[in-house]
Amino acid sequence: MSVTIIGSYLSPYVRKTLVCLQIKGVDYRIDPIVPFFGNDEFSRVSPLRRIPVYIDDRVALPDSTVICEFLEDRFPEPALLPASAELRANARWLEEFADSRMGEVFIWRLFNNLVINRFVWGQAVDEIQLRHTIDREIPSILDYLEARLPTAGYLFGAISIADIAIASFFRNASFSKYEVDPSRWPRTRHFADHVLDHPAFSSLRPFEELSLRTPIGEHRQALLDAGAPVTSETYATGRPRRGILRT
Ligand SMILES: N[C@@H](CCC(=O)N[C@@H](CS)C(=O)NCC(=O)O)C(=O)O
Incomplete structure (x- = not known):
């Protein structure tokens, strides 16, 4: 199964998802787009135009809680919810x-x-x-x-x-x-x-720090150069659009 995550290393919701994937031992590739920079295809997979989005051969899930619940159902061990x-x-x-x-x-x-x-x-x-x-x-x-x-x-x-x-x-x-x-x-x-x-969490730190100090348009290349598991395709566009939800 090949897993893609759309979303920047700077987003807390993306971080939550990447940490769950790592703990569950699921490999993924990341399309490191900053919010607001999604193209039209991004609107199709994320109707609220938010990150993260999880895509595998069978589902596309545009919300961190839904993604993490799916991972818990699909890969119950190690559990990320207590027992009772x-x-x-x-x-x-x-x-x-x-x-x-x-x-x-x-x-x-x-x-x-x-x-x-x-x-x-x-x-x-x-x-x-x-x-x-x-x-x-x-x-x-x-x-x-x-x-x-x-x-x-x-x-x-x-x-x-x-x-x-x-x-x-x-x-x-x-x-x-x-x-x-x-x-x-x-x-x-x-x-x-x-x-x-x-x-x-700590394994993500170098990619977060790199994203913080790199201009937005250069994130993808800088992350690739640093060895991040970056996708070959992107849902990004060069021009930001205002989001749909306010908070
Ligand atoms: N409920 C969503 C919230 C995701 C979210 O708000 N992501 C921010 C990035 S940190 C975003 O995409 N913001 C763009 C926008 O709201 O238009 C989740 O848990 O995934």
Whole structure:
């Protein structure tokens, strides 16, 4: 089975998917397109024009949660959900909290404001929104997590989809130079560092750092040169288009 992932190494939702693939031992090739740069064919496989998209011989799935659930069904071992119905539900809720609220704040408010708006749309940073995000929105997320995360290790014993989803957003926070204050949120800081140290995350780091420092139009070639498993075909186009959903 040949698996293609469409999406940039800089996206937390792509990272979540790549980490699940790696833990499940599934080989893939990646078409490293930055959001907003998909062509017409991309709209066909991703009607919401979002990344990641997973494509194999039988399915095309345009959402990280759907992809990871599919991987769990298709390759049950090692499991990325705990055993009992209650713990599975908890894990799914924390994944949803990460994807929706952490996504809204760490991606739409912080990363897009500092990186995407500047480099894709040529807009200035919205300083008022940035202050509100740093002073109010992020602390309320960290307070919520601090009350739920373990003092050591993963949430449910072995690494799960909840650990992966939450940690993926902390990686994007660090791209925006936001570091969790360990004196105010010690569990959260320790948890993020611990999960991001897992080999499935750390093996992606060189490709993430390369993508961060390379102009968007040169990502594909730079990643190929660095040995990333890049596809031969691409769904990218040279001109960005505004997305369909706002958050
Ligand atoms: N629910 C989706 C969210 C994916 C998502 O928002 N991806 C961002 C990149 S980090 C994107 O494609 N943004 C472009 C847009 O929203 O138009 C998932 O879990 O895959």
